[in-house]
Amino acid sequence: MGAESSPTETFELVSNDTRLAILRALAEAFRESPIEPFVAYSDLRDRVGVRDKGNFNYHLDRLEDLVTEGSEGYAVTSVGLAVVSAVASGRLDPGWTWGPREVPGACSFCGDALVLRYENGHLLLTCGVDDHALLFPVSPSLLDGHEGDALVERVAVALSQQAERIRRGICPECEGDLTPGVVPEPKPEQDGHFFHGDCRRCGFQHGFPVGAAALSQPAVLAAFDARDVDLRATPFWTLAWCRVGAETVVGEDPLRVRVDARLPDETLAVTLDGDAAVVSTERRDGRK
Known part of the structure; x- marks a missing residue:
């Protein structure tokens, strides 16, 4: 600097x-x-x-x-x-609130319907139970004046871009250096891991389900694109392999976790290491 x-x-x-x-x-x-x-x-x-x-x-x-x-x-x-x-x-207005708006998908923890709500400077994806909510930093301008499918797609694109930046070590907030990783769930009452980013410049903490780290993997993008599905505009929480707890630990030392991106005719088994880097992608027959 x-x-x-x-x-x-x-x-x-x-x-x-x-x-x-x-x-x-x-x-x-x-x-x-x-x-x-x-x-x-x-x-x-x-x-x-x-x-x-x-x-x-x-x-x-x-x-x-x-x-x-x-x-x-x-x-x-x-x-x-x-x-x-x-x-x-609108990010500098602490009193700005919005929602709730119903969105497709179900809560990873209890299976209840989901809504988006904005308060205290965060967008919440929630079923109404505080401990089940996922929080994301977005601007009110992303949401204001939008409804329905257009709203959901805007949020999906913004969060997909955030996940990609975190995976590449760029803070979505300040664009400083960020350390991505797959880390254990911090709440002792919950098992599993999550995709995490810790910014060394602004101190912001980012968290996504593990599967979000694989959303921009070229092989995964190509497989879904071949079936006319644009993952970058698809709400990650509607994908079974991008929900909380969908990952499988396949190695402890070093850490290896796998998410299974299922398609009608095949499954892409994507394995990530502790730095949230994809180390392998295996195609498997979807009928197995």
Whole structure:
């Protein structure tokens, strides 16, 4: 990394409504014309709606690296756009709630029907029992305004991408280095393992059923694609081999776990090691 950053100062800068309005106005100008995103000073004041010139100048000057000035006016910087995107996503609003929405599939623990619900900054896949819920970090903007099959597919794609990033050691939250692994279930009353990611940069913890680590395995993708099933847009919790506890331990030292991805005419036996890496994929006759 380069010089130590000071994100606290950035949050302080955008804590003011006028400064945030300036950034949003410049972000909108960038959306309208990314090649020529600059906005003249007077036009920018009109967009923001601040009549007091001195007050407007004070807040514009405070934005520093979030705004750049050129001969044609002002434009938002990449950091400024990132701030606007974070605010627009809803992730910074702790009071935002959504759901519940019924979704296909059954709870891995009790077999009851499932719903999606958003609260406290997490998307919950739950049957209504807290100990049975799976939690995922997504943005409210992923959910807001979507219903039915379109909603389920959006969630499925987002979670599939999260699982793939974790498998490749990239944190879905901060994009820092992450250590993927297959680890024992932490709750003593529950047996089994889960697919886990521990971010060394932001400290975020990610967890999926073990089968999710095999969703992007080329052989698995190809086998399902040949049968017109796009695994990347399929809710993982509707796949029997991607449910909690579907894995089989086939080796202890070193750890080896297997998930059996079943198709109508064959089964793909996918074996993973303790680092969540696929070590073998075996095709088996589905009639056995």
